[in-house]
Amino acid sequence: MNTPHKPQGLPVVAVVIGALFFLGLLGLMLHGVMRSGDADRDVLPSALIGKPAPEFVLPVLHDPSVQMGSAELRGAPYVLNVWGSWCVACREEHPVLTRFAETRRVRVVGYNWKDEPEDALRWLEQFGNPFFVVLADYEGRYVLDWGVAGAPETFLVDGAGVVRWKHTGPLTEQVVAERLLPALEQVERGR
């Protein structure tokens, strides 16, 4: 070879771009591996946070002649827990919810979704009723307004009626301690 041309091979730019691309891919996969442990990795962010809670009026489970809703609950913060006797994960979170409700720091309102009243009442008798009041949405009239995907879901609404926090899936001690309580503290301080 008598040609004085440049040595063959990939230009530096291509190598650098390739390396960056590879590192990026590696980072993405690492991120995926880290997240795979999260129980709530499929949970959608709520569109309602920071927005007024939907207006609703529902019969009280224990006395259907009484109607209650967003208007009556306004004025102080409350936690709204969407559940049903048909919901297995609700039973799982019930002890946690009960322990939280028993601190009496905030009203915990039960939102009984698509449930036969007698089933719901039996469920509460069996597992205990920690709720301030249970409202029954037999037809699922307002769940769409709340952006509910499946029970259990838990919302924190402040005194002005604004949704401040939401959890999809069963509550755990960790979720209560690390997410609900700090959010509640913030709500209480803001009042």
Added chain:
Amino acid sequence: MSAMAARAPCLLLAAALALAQAPAALAQAAGDQAPPGFRDAAEETRFHALTSELRCVMCQNQSLADSNAQIAQDMRREVLALMRQGRSDAQIKQHLVERYGEFVLYRPRVDRHTWLLWFGPGLVLLGGAAVVWSIVRRRAQAAPAREDDDPPEQEW
């Protein structure tokens, strides 16, 4: 459909979830997939077109039209009710986006959160094209010089 009727399939689903040991086994009542009664063919066509563009929020890889989860059934009912109130497709989508976020749309709108999703692949393609173009141009510049001193014989 009554909640009573929803219980049996739900128990099955719950059992399946428990077996799969899903970390966040959200219970979900399953319901029948029977289409609501349509007034005419046009309404049915529009309903199917609309619901196939909306995502079921419970089972995220199914469209609203395909899913038989309880919430999807409720959402279909709501979509039909909104259609009959005379809302446009865009208004119905907006109605659901306000409640469930952009995620319910299979074809998300272009805004500051989604521009990378929309244009990312194009940008990567453009980047690749630029790299290829620069390499080709560099070789083309080097080639004529070589041809002069390196007559016909091949180098391999």
